[in-house]
Amino acid sequence: MSYFLQLVVSGIVVGSIYALSALGFVLIYKSSRVLNLAHGQIIATGAFITYSLTVMAHIPIFLSFLLSMIATFFLAMSVEKIFLRRLIGEPIISVIMVTIGLMSIIDGLIYLTPFGSENFSFPPFLPEQPIIYAGISISYTQLVGVIITFILIGAFSWFFKKSTVGISMRAVSDDQLASMSIGVSVPRVFGLAWATAGLSAAAAGSVIGNITGLNFGTLHAFGIIVFPVVILGGLDSLLGAVVAGIIMGLIQQFASGYLDGNWGLYGTANVLPYILLLVLLLFKPHGLFGTHEIERV
Amino acid sequence: MSANRWLATGNYFTTYQEEQRIFFTALDRLFCSLLLAALFIWPFFMELDSKYMLVIDNILVAVIAILGLNLVTGFAGLISVGHAAFVGVGAYTVACLSRVIGDQHVLITHAWPLMILISGFMGAIFGGIVGLPALRLKHLYLVMATLSFQMIFEWTIGFMDFFNQGQTIYVGRVVWFTGTVGRNEHYLFWYYTLLVVVVLCGFAVRNLLRTRYGRCLVAVRDNDRAADAMGMHPGFTKVYAFALAGFFAGIAGAMHAYLYRGVGMESFTLHESIQYLAMTIVGGLGALTGSFFGPAAIKILDLQVEVLAEWALKYLPSTMNLATALRPLSFGLVIVLFLMFEPRGIANWWRILRSYVKLWPFRY
Numbered sequence: 001m002s003y004f005l006q007l008v009v010s011g012i013v014v015g016s017i018y019a020l021s022a023l024g025f026v027l028i029y030k031s032s033r034v035l036n037l038a039h040g041q042i043i044a045t046g047a048f049i050t051y052s053l054t055v056m057a058h059i060p061i062f063l064s065f066l067l068s069m070i071a072t073f074f075l076a077m078s079v080e081k082i083f084l085r086r087l088i089g090e091p092i093i094s095v096i097m098v099t100i101g102l103m104s105i106i107d108g109l110i111y112l113t114p115f116g117s118e119n120f121s122f123p124p125f126l127p128e129q130p131i132i133y134a135g136i137s138i139s140y141t142q143l144v145g146v147i148i149t150f151i152l153i154g155a156f157s158w159f160f161k162k163s164t165v166g167i168s169m170r171a172v173s174d175d176q177l178a179s180m181s182i183g184v185s186v187p188r189v190f191g192l193a194w195a196t197a198g199l200s201a202a203a204a205g206s207v208i209g210n211i212t213g214l215n216f217g218t219l220h221a222f223g224i225i226v227f228p229v230v231i232l233g234g235l236d237s238l239l240g241a242v243v244a245g246i247i248m249g250l251i252q253q254f255a256s257g258y259l260d261g262n263w264g265l266y267g268t269a270n271v272l273p274y275i276l277l278l279v280l281l282l283f284k285p286h287g288l289f290g291t292h293e294i295e296r297v
Numbered sequence: 298m299s300a301n302r303w304l305a306t307g308n309y310f311t312t313y314q315e316e317q318r319i320f321f322t323a324l325d326r327l328f329c330s331l332l333l334a335a336l337f338i339w340p341f342f343m344e345l346d347s348k349y350m351l352v353i354d355n356i357l358v359a360v361i362a363i364l365g366l367n368l369v370t371g372f373a374g375l376i377s378v379g380h381a382a383f384v385g386v387g388a389y390t391v392a393c394l395s396r397v398i399g400d401q402h403v404l405i406t407h408a409w410p411l412m413i414l415i416s417g418f419m420g421a422i423f424g425g426i427v428g429l430p431a432l433r434l435k436h437l438y439l440v441m442a443t444l445s446f447q448m449i450f451e452w453t454i455g456f457m458d459f460f461n462q463g464q465t466i467y468v469g470r471v472v473w474f475t476g477t478v479g480r481n482e483h484y485l486f487w488y489y490t491l492l493v494v495v496v497l498c499g500f501a502v503r504n505l506l507r508t509r510y511g512r513c514l515v516a517v518r519d520n521d522r523a524a525d526a527m528g529m530h531p532g533f534t535k536v537y538a539f540a541l542a543g544f545f546a547g548i549a550g551a552m553h554a555y556l557y558r559g560v561g562m563e564s565f566t567l568h569e570s571i572q573y574l575a576m577t578i579v580g581g582l583g584a585l586t587g588s589f590f591g592p593a594a595i596k597i598l599d600l601q602v603e604v605l606a607e608w609a610l611k612y613l614p615s616t617m618n619l620a621t622a623l624r625p626l627s628f629g630l631v632i633v634l635f636l637m638f639e640p641r642g643i644a645n646w647w648r649i650l651r652s653y654v655k656l657w658p659f660r661y
Binding site for chain 2: 033035037083086087090091092093094096097098100101102103104105106107108109111112116117224227228231235265266267270271274275277278281282285
């Protein structure tokens with residue numbers, strides 16, 4: 001039983017990070033209908049910025065966490081301005097392919113730095129002894145990570161529901177022409193959507209980096225695992241991203257806890273989400289909370 | 298058709314048959330035959346270093362794969378982020394069989410054309426299965442379907458003992474009428490085989506695009522509702538496009554397996570899929586000639602990047618692996634720049650050149 005609960009706890013930890021990663025992806029999709037395949041690379045960039053600020057510039061970790069979020073905010077905004085702004089109105093297929101190109105470019109740029117090939121880990125700033133309660137252990141880093149994640153998710157949902165910018169983002173996602181006619185600048189909203197996505201990606205990256213250590217492969221894999229998460233949650237639902245993130249974390253933990261080692265299976269946690277994705281696409285493509293668009297072929 | 302069959306100037310079509318011919322003018326046909334003849338003859342006159350011969354063979358393998366990817370992405374308008382996985386399906390069909398029955402079995406060494414065909418059909422089956430969501434959904438979701446197939450494929454190969462966990466599985470040397478193809482003539486033999494297959498596939502695609510089965514791909518891409526009203530089934534058309542792409546990818550994979558005499562995981566990763574997409578975009582989406590220009594351009598770029606990395610290593614600390622960094626960087630830049638400034642690819646430059654010749658002797 002305690003093994004089961006342990007899996008549940010670590011599933012929730014992993015899942016909340018998935019939720020945070022998926023948040024930025026959903027933000028971009030919701031406002032501009034672009035699938036951002038370079039999201040994992042932005043996550044990695046954010047994590048590396050945090051690391052270099054903490055370790056090389058000796059800035060306290062929470063401050064560098066914030067600074068890296070600000071940096072990726074502007075980075076993602078300029079990415080949108082340079083590459084995607086001029087593709088507004090082009091067919092969506094070429095916009096998606098531009099993000100594929102971006103993915104490759106950022107990959108290359110990161111490989112140019114030492115971060116591409118070596119592993120790093122954040123200096124410990126919390127007690128290393130895990131909290132053990134009724135046989136279930138959770139480390140302080142994980143606990144703080146989950147708390148930060150939920151604070152950020154709360155902040156984002158407030159931002160979307162209440163603030164003027166958030167409301168204009170929702171307006172643009174609903175109807176571009178109508179929102180233009182009431183004075184919302186659509187390009188600005190696209191820029192802001194990318195910027196907030198970058199911000200949340202940096203947060204996700206830093207949390208992941210603290211929990212699992214910095215490895216480029218692991219970090220940019222988060223950009224791909226985001227796909228099953230957002231499909232399960234519904235492509236354009238923030239709540240869906242959070243719920244589906246946690247479900248996906250649980251599925252992965254149960255898979256590696258119960259399936260691995262039996263019947264000659266290994267690493268099932270890396271494949272189950274994608275099998276689920278294929279099945280979902282066939283039977284429930286709008287996910288748990290997504291809008292049921294009438295998009296029949 | 299007017300009297301002058303050599304120039305396009307002053308000619309107009311009076312029947313549908315004329316409009317759908319493979320070569321519009323005799324000049325086109327002459328040019329194509331001369332080009333083919335040159336491609337077949339040049340190895341008799343000059344001998345290339347085996348490194349460059351391998352690059353040329355690689356280009357031809359990629360051409361076959363890109364013919365398929367261009368069908369699904371260019372003509373049918375569906376992005377496939379898992380094309381390398383389909384190529385891998387073809388390659389692993391050969392590899393698995395050679396693992397089960399032994400890599401010197403007569404089926405592998407003598408009946409290799411049959412193996413290549415079987416691999417093509419395996420690719421088509423997997424393509425069709427992955428394309429199934431297309432019955433309900435549009436291209437956004439198909440990106441995810443192909444991406445997840447890529448991930449599932451990588452996991453299956455990487456974690457299963459049967460596939461040697463992604464390590465190389467050997468495939469035997471093939472036997473031709475002249476006996477076993479030895480080490481010295483290996484690349485040359487596969488150059489000719491690949492060339493024949495490329496020509497067959499190229500004409501197959503060109504012919505396909507003249508028939509209703511090819512034209513319905515374009516119709517569904519341009520407007521699926523109109524296509525539906527015209528009596529095509531958009532969903533089945535998309536699944537069929539995926540199956541076709543899988544077929545070409547499977548053939549390319551089998552040829553790859555025979556060319557390298559072994560199959561390993563590293564040739565079928567997500568990175569390779571992106572490279573295939575880059576080839577398609579650079580060549581030109583929805584243009585048959587693009588399927589030839591794209592792979593050539595990207596492979597040559599790849600070669601140049603390696604040269605550049607070697608040159609730069611003289612001036613930089615040798616701990617850096619510059620080639621692994623520069624390769625994705627250059628592919629990404631090429632994709633983005635082409636999409637931003639020349640979305641119709643190199644095929645468009647070729648078209649401009651041709652339209653100049655076409656109007657000759659008049660200026661416009």
